[in-house]
Amino acid sequence: MVINLAFLKRGIRRGGAVLVVCALSASLACASSLDTLERFLKATQSGRADFTQVVTPPAKSGQTVRGKTSTGTFAFVRPSRFRFDYQKPFPMVIVADGQTLWLYDADLEQVTARKQAQTLASTPAALVATAADLGALQKDFTLTAEPDAESLQWVLATPKARDSALQSVRIGLRLDGGYAALAKLDILDALGQRSVLSFERFEVNPSSLGHAAFNFVPPKGVDVVRP
Known part of the structure; x- marks a missing residue:
């Protein structure tokens, strides 16, 4: 969602102006992703x-860049709860x-x-797990419809804050059984590092997912840091 970008970079290290001009004939397709x-x-x-999640560092001259892959599970309940459980590596x-x-x-x-409240406003988590509607997102992001690709509909989100840790986030959505399901997040940070999260077996509004799933108690014996 996996979202505070600095936290995601931690996992990554462990293992874890775009302009779209639509022709008149494609205008309906461009509007549909929003x-x-x-x-x-x-x-x-x-x-x-x-x-x-595949994380690829910025390319360096003369070097072959390889991404690092992590896997896990993701869940959320609007408007304020989500969790990423990284399992591998x-x-x-x-x-x-x-x-x-x-972050544990x-x-x-x-x-x-x-x-x-001080952490999430301009992060990928706000795009998919906490915002209630487009109006809420547009307070912090400029949203642009992009052409369909990879059998997905895409929206480009560009942070409005000049000091954001992100350059952009591309949101890939799939229509499935009348519902819109999250399929991909393509995140480019301010340093040029790319993180692509691909979601599978996305369950919409699962009845078994309650607030208790997002309770967290630090394990005994671990250090707890509060910056």
């Missing part, structure tokens, strides 16, 4: 999926419980806790 994103935000009050948990954003690095035996 409509689909609006449908996703309004109709999907909760969700659960498996994810694969290293276990890590990122949980937003409505008040606090927790099992190998380091360390938990980092930050105030959620």
Whole structure:
């Protein structure tokens, strides 16, 4: 979602102006991706999926760049709860419980806790797990419809804040059984690092997913850091 970008970079290290001009003949297709994103935000009050994350550092002259892959599960309940459970290659948990954003690095035996309200506004998590509608997103992002590709509908989100840690986020959506399901997040950070999260077996509004799934209690014996 896997979202505080600095936290995602931690997992990555462990293992974890675009202008679209639509011709008149393609105008309906270009508008539809924003409509689909609006449908996703309004109709999907909760969700659960498996994810694969591939992180690729900026290319350097004369060097072959290889991405690093992580896998795990993702879940959210609007408007303020989500979690990423990284399983491979290293276990890590990122949980937003409505008040606090927790990062638990099992190998380091360390938990980092930050105030959620001060952390999430201009992050990929706001795009898919916390915003209620397009109007809420447009406070922090410029949203642009992009042409369909990879059998998905795409929206480009560009942060409005000049000091954002992100350059852009591309949101890939799939229409499935009348619902709009999240399929991909293509994140480019301010340093040129790319992180692509692909979601599979996306469940829309699962009845078994409640607020209790987002409770987090630091394990005994770990260091708890509150920056």
